[in-house]
Amino acid sequence: MKTRIGLSLLGLAALSACTLGPVYQKPDMALPAHYREDPAWVKAQPKDDTPKGDWWNLFGDGTLNALVAQVNISNQNLLAAQAQYRQAVALAKQADAAYFPTVTGGVAETRSFTGGGAGTGNFKNGTINNNYRLNFNASWEPDLWGSIAQSANAAKASEQASLGDLQAARLSTQTQLVKNYFALRIADTQGLLLNKTVEAYKQALDVSTNQYEAGIVTKADVASATAQLKAAQAQVAANQLQRVQLEHAIAVLLGKAPSEFSIAPLDQPYTLLPPPVTPQLPATLLERRPDIAAAERRVAAANAKIGVAEAAFFPNLTLSASAGFQNSAYSNWLTYPARFWSVGPALAQTLFDGGLRSAQKEQAIAVYDQTVAQYRQTVLGALQEVEDNLAGLNLLAQQAQLQDEAVKAAQESLDLNTNQYKAGTVSYLNVLTAQTTLLNNQRSALTVQGNRLTAAAALIAALGGGY
Numbered sequence: 001m002k003t004r005i006g007l008s009l010l011g012l013a014a015l016s017a018c019t020l021g022p023v024y025q026k027p028d029m030a031l032p033a034h035y036r037e038d039p040a041w042v043k044a045q046p047k048d049d050t051p052k053g054d055w056w057n058l059f060g061d062g063t064l065n066a067l068v069a070q071v072n073i074s075n076q077n078l079l080a081a082q083a084q085y086r087q088a089v090a091l092a093k094q095a096d097a098a099y100f101p102t103v104t105g106g107v108a109e110t111r112s113f114t115g116g117g118a119g120t121g122n123f124k125n126g127t128i129n130n131n132y133r134l135n136f137n138a139s140w141e142p143d144l145w146g147s148i149a150q151s152a153n154a155a156k157a158s159e160q161a162s163l164g165d166l167q168a169a170r171l172s173t174q175t176q177l178v179k180n181y182f183a184l185r186i187a188d189t190q191g192l193l194l195n196k197t198v199e200a201y202k203q204a205l206d207v208s209t210n211q212y213e214a215g216i217v218t219k220a221d222v223a224s225a226t227a228q229l230k231a232a233q234a235q236v237a238a239n240q241l242q243r244v245q246l247e248h249a250i251a252v253l254l255g256k257a258p259s260e261f262s263i264a265p266l267d268q269p270y271t272l273l274p275p276p277v278t279p280q281l282p283a284t285l286l287e288r289r290p291d292i293a294a295a296e297r298r299v300a301a302a303n304a305k306i307g308v309a310e311a312a313f314f315p316n317l318t319l320s321a322s323a324g325f326q327n328s329a330y331s332n333w334l335t336y337p338a339r340f341w342s343v344g345p346a347l348a349q350t351l352f353d354g355g356l357r358s359a360q361k362e363q364a365i366a367v368y369d370q371t372v373a374q375y376r377q378t379v380l381g382a383l384q385e386v387e388d389n390l391a392g393l394n395l396l397a398q399q400a401q402l403q404d405e406a407v408k409a410a411q412e413s414l415d416l417n418t419n420q421y422k423a424g425t426v427s428y429l430n431v432l433t434a435q436t437t438l439l440n441n442q443r444s445a446l447t448v449q450g451n452r453l454t455a456a457a458a459l460i461a462a463l464g465g466g467y
Contacts, residue, residue: 019146020314021307024300027372029379055460056178058275059453063263064181067250071177072170074255081169088155088162095155098148101140108133132333135324135340145314150307157301164294171290175461177253179454180246184263185270186450187243190443192269194236197439201229204418204435208428221428228432232439273449274393274456288464289382295375302368309361315349382462389459396452403445410438 056068072078108131115126143149205225211217243265251261323341327333350357414434420426 018144019149019307020310021146021150022303024303026296027299027375029376055465056174056457058460059178059272059456060275061181061272064178067181067254068174068177070254071173075173075253076255078166078170078173079255081166085159085162085166088159092152092155092159095148095152098141098151099143101138103136103138105136106134130328130330131326132328132330133324133326134334135322135326137320137322139318139320141316141318144317145311147308147311150304150311154301154304154308157297157304161294161297161301164290164292164297167290168294171461171465173253174465175457177250178457180249180253182450182453182457184243184246184250185266185272186446186453187239187246188266189269189446190239191236191243191265192267193439193442193446194232194239197435198229198232198236201225201232201435204431205229207422216424217428224428224432228435270449272453274452289462290464292375292378292382295371295378299368299371299375302364302371306361306364306368309357309364312350312357312360315347318346318348320344320346385462386459389455389462392455393452393459396448396455400445400448400452403441403448406441407438407445410434410441414438 054065054068057065110131110133112129112131113126114129141148205222205228208217208221208225212219212222247261247263248258250263251258254261321341321343323339325334325338326340327335327338332338414431414437417426417430417434421428421431
């Protein structure tokens with residue numbers, strides 16, 4: 001008898017090798033042979049597991065490096081993403097636990113009373129019984145149709161997707177900090193420029209005032225010089241507000257209260273330029289983007305859940321066993337005659353569910369189709385980001401050169417008009433126009449510098465965060 005039971009269990013366990021559901025294949029995605037903005041780059045191959053370095057070190061700013069290191073430790077959004085990833089790991093472990101039997105044990109002591117029967121009218125005619133029980137129960141559901149395996153596959157893929165989400169959140173936070181830091185340093189340089197401009201406008205106002213008092217010019221020139229000075233001072237205040245807000249934003253990214261954080265302003269212009277991003281940069285980094293990896297893992301999870309839905313159409317087999325000791329006398333409780341045991345299979349099949357399982361399978365297929373479309377859209381979005389920032393770096397480099405030439409020409413124009421005004425050959429309007437043109441071009445040059453830095457950071461992030 002025991003031999004037959006053992007052989008039956010082995011035979012049933014062997015059936016668990018059957019797994020329903022479609023075999024997973026990574027969705028096809030037609031990638032271009034090269035980038036439009038840089039044809040020298042080649043088509044990428046999957047390299048999402050390639051180790052990534054501290055990409056922000058490429059800019060060579062020690063203060064920036066220290067700030068990003070703090071982000072990785074104390075940013076609250078990253079801590080939340082880490083907790084979410086731990087949840088996914090725990091869920092995957094729960095799914096794996098279904099492969100194993102469940103064993104429980106218990107001990108109980110009960111005391112019961114049974115009356116003497118109808119019509120006796122006497123409580124004492126009843127019987128008091130004691131019962132002592134020690135039992136162990138085990139149950140196991142063989143994975144006949146692969147439902148447990150597919151559930152475990154889905155949970156594991158979801159865990160990997162959650163890890164991709166965590167890496168994507170970390171990369172996004174790092175990139176945002178880098179961009180804010182560059183914007184703050186450009187604001188510092190703008191502040192130095194505006195302060196220098198205010199001093200120059202004060203000198204121009206003194207010249208106009210002296211010439212007015214000497215009867216050379218009219219009071220209109222003094223009023224124009226005063227208005228120009230006040231406008232520049234207003235721009236100083238606006239620039240200070242921008243810097244304060246950027247400093248506050250960086251503090252929050254670091255997980256700190258703005259009142260507890262500050263970055264010392266620069267006393268020299270910020271001259272940093274973006275690191276070279278050349279065609280030799282391996283295009284395989286596009287496949288290292290964590291958001292693409294997460295999207296692909298969600299497709300795998302959805303595919304596995306189709307198998308779970310299909311397995312629901314087949315019967316479930318449960319193998320159970322129990323054993324222990326039971327007796328009415330405490331002294332004879334744990335003795336050989338008081339033993340008991342039972343073992344046997346149970347087969348259950350849903351006969352009618354009103355189309356529930358069919359609807360659940362249709363839903364699983366629709367979810368899979370949705371995740372495939374989302375994966376492909378994520379890849380397309382990544383390609384767009386790379387193309388945008390490649391174009392940005394190329395065109396911004398041209399713009400920077402032209403803007404520098406415009407600054408030089410505006411400075412020369414101001415010098416000429418200032419000298420002519422002092423000589424009395426031109427009106428102050430010429431000087432005023434030249435001053436405004438120079439300041440606008442200088443500020444535009446700084447804006448281009450900041451845009452180049454942020455475009456370089458965005459490109460590196462679009463490629464997965466480093467090379």
